[in-house]
Amino acid sequence: MSSVNKTAHPFDKARLEALLNRRFFYAKAFEIYGGISGLYDYGPPGSSLQANIIAEWRKHFIVEEGMLELDTTILTPAPVFETSGHVARFADWMVKDTVTGDVLRADHLVGGVLEARLAGHKEAKGLAANPPAQDDKDKKKRKKQAKAAPVLLSDEIVAEYESTLAQLDNYSGPELGELCRKYDIRNPDTSNVVSEPVQFNLMFASSIGPTGQHPGYLRPETAQGHFLNFARLLDFNNGRVPFASAQVGRSFRNEISPRAGLLRVREFTMAEIEHFVDPEDKSHVRFGEIKDVKLRLLDRHVQVSGRTDLTEISAGEAVARGIVANETLAYFLVRIYTFLLKIGIDPARLRFRQHMANEMAHYAADCWDAEIQGSNGWTECVGCADRAAYDLTVHSEKTGTPLVVRTALKDPIVTEKETAEFDKKSLGKTFGKDTALVQEIVNALDEAGLLKLKGELAQGSATVERDGKSFTLTPALLTIERKTFKQSIREFTPNVIEPSFGLGRILYLLLEHTFWSREQDVERGVLSLPPLVAPTKVLIVPLSAREEFDPLVLEVSAKLRKAGVFSRVDDSNTSIGKRYARNDELGTPFGITLDFASVQNRTMTLRERDTTDQLIGPIDEVIATVTELVQGSIDWPEAARRLPRYDGVQAVAE
Known part of the structure; x- marks a missing residue:
């Protein structure tokens, strides 16, 4: 969209919230029953805005990065969150x-x-x-x-x-x-x-089954569904890493005191990515494409010193200096940054803050939050964590299911090491119920310990001890030999880099960043939403309700639908200025006016929301131009080069 001076009137949060309520972007759920804090329903414009943000998120991440999309269940058996650590640690202080x-x-x-x-x-x-x-004259008032x-x-x-x-x-x-x-x-x-x-x-407890025999929880995040399906995802990806899975879905957190509208709610939509990577190689194949992009970082050392100074630094330098742990983590920070800018977040009010030691999630090795500044201060909207191998490891240990990657080595690894060989029959006769303990003691020895034991056995016998018990071993019970091993397969548990998006928070702060008022009409706000995410792309305004306009309105609407452009018709009795003003409140970026000249000459005007500039041209040319504007393939200055400026005299009188 074209630039416009939005500084004539300072941001007024009360006016924005009045607009959002009046135009039903969202409202407190169960309102006629008194409502419940932290639960909201989205109205038509809010639902469309969220859907458009999600559609761009899917394109920006799932499509462009070739991710594997999932849709996993919300109800989750309690053992899953007991294993993951959420039952013990997913808490806030109240x-x-x-x-x-x-x-x-x-x-x-x-x-x-x-x-x-x-x-x-x-x-x-x-x-x-x-x-x-x-x-x-008013001393009491001054005292008060x-x-x-x-x-x-x-x-x-x-x-x-x-x-x-x-x-x-x-x-x-x-x-x-x-x-x-x-x-x-x-x-x-x-x-x-x-x-x-x-x-x-913070988790909502539930139960599964008619008798409640399976205790469970409403998920507080979508991540566990990715980890539990890892083996299937790996197989779908032909056994290769790195790869990423992605999911958009509802999550639930029983917030202690939700008081900030959409910024702190109990039911919300998340978009999460789990990028599985070799722990020995966290480079990213596309890092070279983004290494020069600069980010505004607030690292943990600055925070611990009691300051909030930001460092503007390129992704490449941040990795080279060890500020960001690895290339993959930095790559996703940049992709998060470009996504947020694309949907309309002000880059001057966006920063990445690194978690400090006490706030780090129990599973994370490193974590950065994309924080957006609004009227409530800085708000975490995206978390980007290196979860290491925590999740796959604990679920594998709990269930006995191997959640690992096996890769063939190009050059097999040949090693030699001392190896203990037991005569199990003789060992059992000698030590009875302590047989397993003796084997455990010997198997726990490192290379040096085995060599020492081997030397003692060569002298006739050796003694091992544990828990106050002593056991004498002889060459008839145990031999230790040096053997050669050839390893052709490498087995490892992958690490996970996780970007996690709170879409409701992003949506609300986007509304704050794009809200302003015209100097000549302070009471009516404008939402300068990018066409990419605006709920309605084009407003069709017939100048008259006369029947001869109907075929033209239907034709223009049909052609825009065919071009994939979402439009609405406003044929109310109010003035054209008021019709445009109330759709500026909804963030509609473009308006088409059909007047009497349109009926006679098949021309129509095209209005841009922020500047209110208007162009004119033949119907098909205007539709082609506005379609490209909505798709983002041209901007308003380019449209103005294609179509002549409208000076208000082209309309033919009745």
């Missing part, structure tokens, strides 16, 4: 208001209170520099204002608050409790003291 019993998430409480105090400090500094005019006025903080306290906020994700539960006591952090709604933090598991 505190309770000691008077009302209200539950709050501890890290959000600490962060929110400290940020509010810093904001008040800045406001107080501004008031001190520019005090309001005094009004002696002074009592509620924001408080100036010392430079030392400001520095402490900023350092604490920079490291907030790294604090444990007890440390968050200590911060509440140190800074007298209370429930902001009641001013009551809060309890010590306790862990709360």
